[in-house]
Amino acid sequence: MTLELRSINKRFGDRDVLRNLDLSVADGECVALLGPSGCGKSTALRLIAGLDDPDQGSISINGENVVAIPAERRRVGMVFQSYALFPHLNVRKNLELGLRIRGSRAAERDERISNILEVLQLQNQAEQLPSQLSGGQRQRVALARALLRDPLVYLLDEPMSNLDAQLREELRPELKRLMIGGSQPVVYVTHDQQEAMALADRIALMRNGRIEQIGTPQELYHRPETVVVAQFIGRPQMNLLKPQNGVMVGIRPEDIRLDQQGVSCRLLSREWHGASQMLLVESERGPLRIVCAGDQTISEQIQVNWERSDEHQFDLDSGRRLSD
Amino acid sequence: MALIFGWPLLRYAWLSGHADSVLTGLVPVANGGANWLRLLSDQRFWVDALQTARFGVVSVGIELILAMAIALLLDQRWRGRGAVRALTLMPWALPTTMMALGWRWIFNTPYGPIEQLAGSLGAGPLNLLSAPSLTWLVTVLADVWKTTPFIALILLAGLQTIPDDLYGAFRLEGGTSVQALRRITLPLLTPYILLSLLFRLAQAFGVFDLIQVLTGGGPAGSTESLALYAYLNAMRFLDFGYSATVMLGGFVLLMALIGLGALILRLSGLIRPLQT
Numbered sequence: 001m002t003l004e005l006r007s008i009n010k011r012f013g014d015r016d017v018l019r020n021l022d023l024s025v026a027d028g029e030c031v032a033l034l035g036p037s038g039c040g041k042s043t044a045l046r047l048i049a050g051l052d053d054p055d056q057g058s059i060s061i062n063g064e065n066v067v068a069i070p071a072e073r074r075r076v077g078m079v080f081q082s083y084a085l086f087p088h089l090n091v092r093k094n095l096e097l098g099l100r101i102r103g104s105r106a107a108e109r110d111e112r113i114s115n116i117l118e119v120l121q122l123q124n125q126a127e128q129l130p131s132q133l134s135g136g137q138r139q140r141v142a143l144a145r146a147l148l149r150d151p152l153v154y155l156l157d158e159p160m161s162n163l164d165a166q167l168r169e170e171l172r173p174e175l176k177r178l179m180i181g182g183s184q185p186v187v188y189v190t191h192d193q194q195e196a197m198a199l200a201d202r203i204a205l206m207r208n209g210r211i212e213q214i215g216t217p218q219e220l221y222h223r224p225e226t227v228v229v230a231q232f233i234g235r236p237q238m239n240l241l242k243p244q245n246g247v248m249v250g251i252r253p254e255d256i257r258l259d260q261q262g263v264s265c266r267l268l269s270r271e272w273h274g275a276s277q278m279l280l281v282e283s284e285r286g287p288l289r290i291v292c293a294g295d296q297t298i299s300e301q302i303q304v305n306w307e308r309s310d311e312h313q314f315d316l317d318s319g320r321r322l323s324d
Numbered sequence: 325m326a327l328i329f330g331w332p333l334l335r336y337a338w339l340s341g342h343a344d345s346v347l348t349g350l351v352p353v354a355n356g357g358a359n360w361l362r363l364l365s366d367q368r369f370w371v372d373a374l375q376t377a378r379f380g381v382v383s384v385g386i387e388l389i390l391a392m393a394i395a396l397l398l399d400q401r402w403r404g405r406g407a408v409r410a411l412t413l414m415p416w417a418l419p420t421t422m423m424a425l426g427w428r429w430i431f432n433t434p435y436g437p438i439e440q441l442a443g444s445l446g447a448g449p450l451n452l453l454s455a456p457s458l459t460w461l462v463t464v465l466a467d468v469w470k471t472t473p474f475i476a477l478i479l480l481a482g483l484q485t486i487p488d489d490l491y492g493a494f495r496l497e498g499g500t501s502v503q504a505l506r507r508i509t510l511p512l513l514t515p516y517i518l519l520s521l522l523f524r525l526a527q528a529f530g531v532f533d534l535i536q537v538l539t540g541g542g543p544a545g546s547t548e549s550l551a552l553y554a555y556l557n558a559m560r561f562l563d564f565g566y567s568a569t570v571m572l573g574g575f576v577l578l579m580a581l582i583g584l585g586a587l588i589l590r591l592s593g594l595i596r597p598l599q600t
């Protein structure tokens with residue numbers, strides 16, 4: 001385990017932003033911090049980077065406690081949500097600045113920069129200012145800068161949130177190729193569950209400064225520990241049936257199938273997505289979202305069913321999963 | 325716009341080509357370039373031009389450095405910062421004449437606090453307002469006191485356009501905060517520095533009320549500025565044609581000074597951040 005956070009607490013004024021946060025990330029592992037905005041994801045990254053100090057708790061990299069080490073000597077490669085490129089320097093100088101400060105020789109600098117520009121296909125942008133680049137190019141410059149840092153840890157703060165959906169999908173494999181699965185731990189912050197599922201080995205789902213659940217994407221999907229996790233992971237969202245006897249039952253839209261012997265429902269609306277379609281129906285147990293094959297013919301009155309074993313049961317008061 | 329700004333200038337230009345004084349019965353009479361020829365050989369004009377430039381360059385220089393320090397301080401997060409920000413602007417909000425009268429009293433011989441202090445230390449009367457080699461420093465001091473807050477405010481506005489993440493990114497690249505000042509803050513602040521430089525230099529070149537009230541141009545003309553000299557020509561000697569010439573001459577010199585500064589900046593490559 002090369003990155004380890006233990007019982008981290010952080011307050012801003014009278015606001016608890018992080019509460020008792022524990023996290024460990026192994027070499028080459030990518031852990032996504034997933035959660036709604038304002039839940040403390042960026043703060044966690046800034047603490048790891050040394051840009052803010054925790055009120056309590058320890059952070060260690062390769063077994064060494066780094067809390068007392070200032071950010072400039074911590075060796076983390078970070079990609080900021082805003083990219084934080086230096087606006088007065090062209091791409092080459094943006095990349096060069098850190099190398100210069102860290103005392104690398106001119107010849108070595110030039111070689112590393114021309115290498116990285118090639119890897120990221122930025123050769124033609126080398127002399128351009130950040131303001132002259134497209135969003136995707138800026139993001140790649142930010143990646144390049146983090147790569148050149150030779151970091152012990154990679155920290156990525158919503159690196160794709162400023163890009164359009166198509167570009168995001170194109171860049172995911174690139175990110176995997178360059179940063180994830182190397183020898184460093186990667187902490188990837190996002191509020192997009194799909195992105196977290198696609199990139200991370202494990203997902204830490206955060207809410208109100210706490211980790212609600214941490215586990216592989218499969219664990220979070222198949223065995224969410226709380227209603228919040230169940231609702232956050234998987235699209236379309238999990239259905240929650242009308243509670244009975246203090247128990248709330250959840251069933252995923254993709255676990256529901258059409259079945260003549262099932263409960264009958266009235267069709268409210270229908271979205272066709274090509275390979276699949278999403279139905280919204282009204283049943284005696286409340287409204288349900290259903291995902292079924294795109295070529296299925298659907299009538300106004302349908303019958304649906306699901307396996308008992310696909311149900312997720314939660315305690316109505318605490319929202320916690322009831323053991324099956 | 326061009327008309328509003330250009331009109332007075334054109335009017336002066338026209339007037340500077342005319343004799344318009346008691347001798348002509350205050351009626352403008354064209355006199356060719358006589359005013360301008362007189363200006364070239366007018367020792368008092370050149371002495372005043374040098375004194376004005378000295379006043380402008382020295383006070384604006386000190387103001388910039390002080391204002392930079394204040395702005396950097398006010399840009400940090402600390403308790404009570406808001407109140408201090410408002411307070412620093414006070415000197416600037418005070419009318420110049422009132423402020424100048426205040427300084428005149430402070431430096432008054434023998435009753436002002438400076439002389440009292442010097443006296444009690446046995447340093448004898450300093451006569452700072454009647455020592456031709458020192459009095460101009462008192463005018464600089466008064467100007468610095470009054471306008472530093474204003475520049476600090478402009479620079480502060482500039483500092484606040486620099487996103488925090490840039491400093492974060494710079495630190496993660498291995499840079500210290502002192503290095504950040506040179507590599508990030510100064511280059512990104514350059515447009516604001518140049519703006520206040522230009523603005524203040526132009527203002528300092530036209531300095532009038534501060535000097536009129538504080539020293540009246542004395543002692544022995546050692547603090548007389550071009551504006552004061554032009555005013556004298558118009559109001560005391562009633563020579564409006566020549567007064568306009570002095571005014572314009574000063575303007576031309578200011579433009580030359582600014583042009584020279586711009587050239588130096590351009591050559592040293594400092595101006596590049598402006599062009600992005």
Ligand SMILES: Nc1ncnc2c1ncn2[C@@H]1O[C@H](COP(=O)(O)OP(=O)(O)O)[C@@H](O)[C@H]1O
Binds near residue numbers: 017036040041042044
């Ligand atoms: N420097 C700061 N001063 C005061 N409050 C802050 C500061 N940084 C973050 N916060 C607060 O902490 C909370 C978590 O912020 P952040 O970590 O940026 O959330 P996220 O990245 O998950 O959207 C927010 O409510 C934010 O307003």
Ligand SMILES: [Mg+2]
Binds near residue numbers: 038042043081
């Ligand atoms: Mg954030």
